[in-house]
Amino acid sequence: MSVRELVVLGTASQVPTRHRNHNGYLLRWDGEGLLFDPGEGTQRQMLRAGVAAHDLHRICVTHFHGDHSLGLAGVIQRINLDRVPHQVTAHYPKSGQRFFDRLRYATAYRETVQLTEAPVAADGVLARTAGYTLEARRLSHPVESYGYRLTEPDGRRMLPDRLAAHGIKGPDVGRLQREGSLNGVSLDDVSEVRRGQRFAFVMDTRLCDGVHALADGCDLLVIESTFLDEDERLAVEHGHLTAGQAATAARDAGVRHLVLTHFSQRYSEPAEFERQARAAGYEGELTVAHDLLRVPVPKRR
Secondary structure: OOOEEEEEEEOEOOOOOOOOOEOEEEEEEOOEEEEEOOOOOHHHHHHHHOOOHHHOOEEEOOOOOHHHHOOHHHHHHHHHHOOOOOOEEEEOEHHHHHHHHHHHOOOOOOOOOOEEEOOEOOOEEEEEOOOOEEEEEEOOOOOOOEEEEEEOOOEEEEOHHHHHHOOOOOHHHHHHHHHOEEOOEEHHHHEEEEOOOEEEEEOOOOOOHHHHHHHOOOOEEEEEOOEOHHHHHHHHHHOOOEHHHHHHHHHHHOOOEEEEEOEOOOOOOOHHHHHHHHHOOOOOEEEEOOOOOEEEOOOOO
16 A cells, blocks of 8 residues: 655754754655655654554655755664665765765765765656655755755546546546557546646745745645744755745745755744744644644545
């Protein structure tokens, strides 16, 4: 049975708190696991969330600030300790190669796993699989940063009433799907396009073209909202978003489920992030993330 869900491992920005670990997010996408921004303590959070090293197939780092990457050393060593049997691919800004190298070889350990390095140097597609296309977009932060977007290929939805009208049933339905036509009836006559699901991960950034491109039409958007709206000046200065800015971007992009995360330790009331997001006009499903939360990808329309 396929599973598509977000497992939130940590939600703090800059420094962890008593209730929030540094960043860490796992996207389960059918049989694959994509780990985003493993901050310090991610390996322990994985244990608490029931996530194993064997669940990881890709590691996607947005940028090399410590709260988004210091957990790499432990995660990579755990992948090797557990002898993960499949290839694991790491994506990260190419400009930070020296940081990745230091974290990958922070201490001595025995390498047993093929870890493929696939750094990001520009906007574009990073990988195509049968289940998704993974792409990156440049964001606006004091250090080079990229957001990630995963898009499922479009499929077809068979329409029972049209199949019945053409007298097509049983094994003939499968034959029509495979061959594209049957006895003068085309696939378009009895089906419609089923849009693939879309997921985006947007961390430390100001509002920019990359934010809007990544969020466009997403079923599930995970986006930073480090500051509340009254601290917009700080957000712009340090290269971050406010709750209202994140929600406005989601509203304009037609996002179905918005997950706000990466909160400054200066705030103690999570409900205020939701209030400001709603005040910005976002009307879809909204989650203010907390550690160890699980968020299912919305069902297809």
